[in-house]
Amino acid sequence: MRENEIKKTKTVCTYCGVGCSFDVWTKGRDILKVEPQVEAPANGISTCVKGKFGWDYVNSEERLTKPLIREGDTFREAEWDEALKLISSKFTEVKEDHGANALSFISSSKCTNEESYLMQKLGRSIIGTNNIDNCSRYCQTPATVGLFRTVGHGGDAGSIKDIEMSELVIVIGSNTSESHPVLSTRVKSSHKLHGQKLIVSDLRKHEMAERSDLFIRPSSGTDLIWLSAVTKYIIDQGWADEAFLKYRVNGLDDYIASLDQYTMSYASEVTGIDEAELIRIAEMIHEAKTTVALWAMGVTQHSGGADTSTAISNLLLVTGNYGKPGTGAYPLRGHNNVQGASDFGSMPDKMPGYENVMDEKVRDKYEKAWGTPLPQEPGLNNHEMVEHIHEGKLKAMYLKGEDMGIVDSNMNHVHKAFEKLDFFVVQDLFLTKTAEFADVVLPASPSLEKEGTFTNTERRFQRLYQALEPLGDSKPDWQIIMEIANEMGAGWDYSHPSEIMAEAVQLADMFAGVSYDRLEGYNSQQWPVAADGTDSPLLFEDEFPFPDGKARLFPVEWTQPLQYDDEYDLHINNGRLLEHFHEGNMTYKNKGIKSKTPSTFVEVSPELADERGLTDGTLVRLTSPYGAVKIKCLVTDRVQGKEVYIPLNDTDDAAVNLLTSSRADKDTDTPVYKEVKAKMEILKDR
Numbered sequence: 001m002r003e004n005e006i007k008k009t010k011t012v013c014t015y016c017g018v019g020c021s022f023d024v025w026t027k028g029r030d031i032l033k034v035e036p037q038v039e040a041p042a043n044g045i046s047t048c049v050k051g052k053f054g055w056d057y058v059n060s061e062e063r064l065t066k067p068l069i070r071e072g073d074t075f076r077e078a079e080w081d082e083a084l085k086l087i088s089s090k091f092t093e094v095k096e097d098h099g100a101n102a103l104s105f106i107s108s109s110k111c112t113n114e115e116s117y118l119m120q121k122l123g124r125s126i127i128g129t130n131n132i133d134n135c136s137r138y139c140q141t142p143a144t145v146g147l148f149r150t151v152g153h154g155g156d157a158g159s160i161k162d163i164e165m166s167e168l169v170i171v172i173g174s175n176t177s178e179s180h181p182v183l184s185t186r187v188k189s190s191h192k193l194h195g196q197k198l199i200v201s202d203l204r205k206h207e208m209a210e211r212s213d214l215f216i217r218p219s220s221g222t223d224l225i226w227l228s229a230v231t232k233y234i235i236d237q238g239w240a241d242e243a244f245l246k247y248r249v250n251g252l253d254d255y256i257a258s259l260d261q262y263t264m265s266y267a268s269e270v271t272g273i274d275e276a277e278l279i280r281i282a283e284m285i286h287e288a289k290t291t292v293a294l295w296a297m298g299v300t301q302h303s304g305g306a307d308t309s310t311a312i313s314n315l316l317l318v319t320g321n322y323g324k325p326g327t328g329a330y331p332l333r334g335h336n337n338v339q340g341a342s343d344f345g346s347m348p349d350k351m352p353g354y355e356n357v358m359d360e361k362v363r364d365k366y367e368k369a370w371g372t373p374l375p376q377e378p379g380l381n382n383h384e385m386v387e388h389i390h391e392g393k394l395k396a397m398y399l400k401g402e403d404m405g406i407v408d409s410n411m412n413h414v415h416k417a418f419e420k421l422d423f424f425v426v427q428d429l430f431l432t433k434t435a436e437f438a439d440v441v442l443p444a445s446p447s448l449e450k451e452g453t454f455t456n457t458e459r460r461f462q463r464l465y466q467a468l469e470p471l472g473d474s475k476p477d478w479q480i481i482m483e484i485a486n487e488m489g490a491g492w493d494y495s496h497p498s499e500i501m502a503e504a505v506q507l508a509d510m511f512a513g514v515s516y517d518r519l520e521g522y523n524s525q526q527w528p529v530a531a532d533g534t535d536s537p538l539l540f541e542d543e544f545p546f547p548d549g550k551a552r553l554f555p556v557e558w559t560q561p562l563q564y565d566d567e568y569d570l571h572i573n574n575g576r577l578l579e580h581f582h583e584g585n586m587t588y589k590n591k592g593i594k595s596k597t598p599s600t601f602v603e604v605s606p607e608l609a610d611e612r613g614l615t616d617g618t619l620v621r622l623t624s625p626y627g628a629v630k631i632k633c634l635v636t637d638r639v640q641g642k643e644v645y646i647p648l649n650d651t652d653d654a655a656v657n658l659l660t661s662s663r664a665d666k667d668t669d670t671p672v673y674k675e676v677k678a679k680m681e682i683l684k685d686r
């Protein structure tokens, strides 16, 4: 291809979990435009602002193009050979001195399935540890656990088209129109044009709340209570789906007994929602032939995140809303490949396809394939890794494509942990906040410079094709992982990601019929995929993946969220903005996006503004027990009372994780990002 020729390459969006795919037009290294195609399975001809315009970061002057090796307080550029030899010798040294479990691996939800597979293979088969995790720990692991408990698969129950066709959509703790924009347009259009009903539960009156038929604002962290009360009311009224419960669900009696305390009056008292509104929710579910529930981090990032996710699934089981078109549970995955990172085994207790690391038969299968004994006990999750570094038990870490120093909670505590590591390798596109703590920084290639597959929130595999050559000496993550493994004697010889996928699908039954041929162009497959290539757009049509084929109602109890007090009298909520993605490492590199939303801010309510004398632009300091941020105010009725809201995209002195604590969901160790208390002082009027 000549430099001045225009090339069109099919790719998959690198931002959110909706998984929009489109053609990207390039000329040389210039990215000319993004052109959605009608055959794109998740989005058709739609994209949002990030997918359409958010690609400047690929050619940013800030891209890393050479490996960097620490020298004192700075880095020097190095050749790959030197960097790989240093990594290999340090990993070997730590393993010999402290054992395999003194090393840890963090995979990326922005990288491909093949890269997550190789990362866990490196940790398990070359080093000998299960200390491997990915950033789903920070967002959706509680939802995955809630679904495993009740229906046996940790993914969305159907497809985006099921959400579109459902008679009733319940959105809980999800700012869908900004976090999953193209998916939200499907709901908006069904609601506006086809009579779909919409219920929203959130602290903040965002766009979906504005559009809803019923909007409730339960006190922070109390969703489990109203969900359980509504479920109990439905059972008490005789509105449960008796046939579904009889033939397809276990555990009804124990579950009903567990609901005793969740009366409407108790729920109203704790959540602050009128009983009449809670009864109306029950009536709307009863009136709808089909219901779907969508949720995100407003549910999961709480002390009882897994239990609330379970309560959502319990409600859907009681009302028979699984296994039919237009029904089911939809935890909306955040990153483009957060689903795939877990699917392909970057978890401390699960091999690819969610097989248990403690299962001897599973280990035996992998040991035969990989030719080496594997660790038998589950490893550390990323929350535990931080604590083990502080305790001096974890000595080395290899982290790719994750700015953990910004996105993990209580970032001051995390930074102190990084400082204690004996050896730290970070692999990324940029010298991120996290990379500043590294001993070796490796330059990786973004999605447009490599091939592979991503899995979106619908469990849908899609191929991405290479549009550009890697910039400078940067390399695709799978190649870097392979080179580290080979430096340590692995002898891996993958020449293309399709060979990695072919190996993975031979081992993980859940993906048996996935192949690059079947994923050619805009084709896609939704797991589980049978060996003959038959995939599963809708789960649970005939049975649930438990030994007797029945789902399980799972009793849960409410966990009181963090309490606020006279000193720290504000509750900080946080989440995404449409224009930026997470910490903003990629989107802030885009001139257009940056000019529209150059920095973050704190939303304050009109009541709080009146009380404290705040106007748009007032500079305030917010201080929690863990840190402080300086930030400008935006007065808006999206928030009320002493609830304030900070978009989470800031890499500097307004990063919300300067305020968050190390407290975590009791079942999954997901940080309770949504339970933050703080006090405010005015630094400068506008």
Ligand code: SF4
Residues within 6 Å of the ligand: 013, 014, 015, 016, 017, 018, 019, 020, 043, 047, 048, 049, 050, 051, 052, 180, 181, 182, 183
């Ligand atoms: Fe990308 Fe998500 Fe926007 Fe689609 S909705 S273009 S996947 S960020």
